[in-house]
Amino acid sequence: AQTVTQSQPEMSVQEAETVTLSCTYDTSESDYYLFWYKQPPSRQMILVIRQEAYKQQNATENRFSVNFQKAAKSFSLKISDSQLGDAAMYFCAYGGATNKLIFGTGTLLAVQP
Amino acid sequence: EPEVTQTPSHQVTQMGQEVILRCVPISNHLYFYWYRQILGQKVEFLVSFYNNEISEKSEIFDDQFSVERPDGSNFTLKIRSTKLEDSAMYFCASSPRGRAYTDTQYFGPGTRLTVL
Numbered sequence: 001a002q003t004v005t006q007s008q009p010e011m012s013v014q015e016a017e018t019v020t021l022s023c024t025y026d027t028s029e030s031d032y033y034l035f036w037y038k039q040p041p042s043r044q045m046i047l048v049i050r051q052e053a054y055k056q057q058n059a060t061e062n063r064f065s066v067n068f069q070k071a072a073k074s075f076s077l078k079i080s081d082s083q084l085g086d087a088a089m090y091f092c093a094y095g096g097a098t099n100k101l102i103f104g105t106g107t108l109l110a111v112q113p
Numbered sequence: 114e115p116e117v118t119q120t121p122s123h124q125v126t127q128m129g130q131e132v133i134l135r136c137v138p139i140s141n142h143l144y145f146y147w148y149r150q151i152l153g154q155k156v157e158f159l160v161s162f163y164n165n166e167i168s169e170k171s172e173i174f175d176d177q178f179s180v181e182r183p184d185g186s187n188f189t190l191k192i193r194s195t196k197l198e199d200s201a202m203y204f205c206a207s208s209p210r211g212r213a214y215t216d217t218q219y220f221g222p223g224t225r226l227t228v229l
Contacts, residue, residue, distance in 0.1 A: 043223055044221075091155070100146070104155065106155060
């Protein structure tokens with residue numbers, strides 16, 4: 001069975017600085033997607049970025065980028081120029097051959113002014 | 114931009130009562146999902162639905178739960194006899210095609226269910 005692990009329950013970053021959130025996963029599948037979702041205090045789940053496993057190039061969305069290391073089964077999220085609005089819970093998720101997404105336990109990011 | 118919507122935003126019910134949570138998926142999407150998140154815990158998959166039938170369900174999705182697409186736009190989750198441990202945030206999601214390795218699931222804002 002696939003698993004997703006986020007080993008950092010909480011992280012903190014100064015405004016305008018860069019922070020990296022870690023995620024590792026385990027799978028025997030060859031085709032899959034990986035996702036980062038953001039959950040602000042409103043608790044809505046917002047897609048931040050996604051990465052197709054077959055793509056070697058790391059995905060980027062404005063200030064958000066990933067470091068995808070397929071062999072190491074690692075998928076970290078880098079947030080550049082952190083803003084107060086980035087404060088939220090961040091979930092890493094795996095999407096494989098079944099319909100369901102498998103989520104990690106989340107990392108709570110605080111942004112200090 | 115199209116969104117998944119959910120109603121109500123917060124539902125309070127007594128233990129043993131039936132509740133129906135409603136979702137309107139994005140209009141051209143074909144696959145629909147329910148997830149739940151107990152406070153402070155991770156998001157867990159409940160069920161996926163395609164072509165008017167369940168395509169996959171988790172161990173959590175027992176006989177107390179059912180899903181339905183009663184018309185062309187709504188997608189509902191019914192809990193027949195609520196328990197205290199059903200208190201959670203319930204998220205509806207939809208995707209255009211279905212397989213999680215080819216598709217992105219878009220989530221609604223959630224319904225907070227409180228069972229007293």
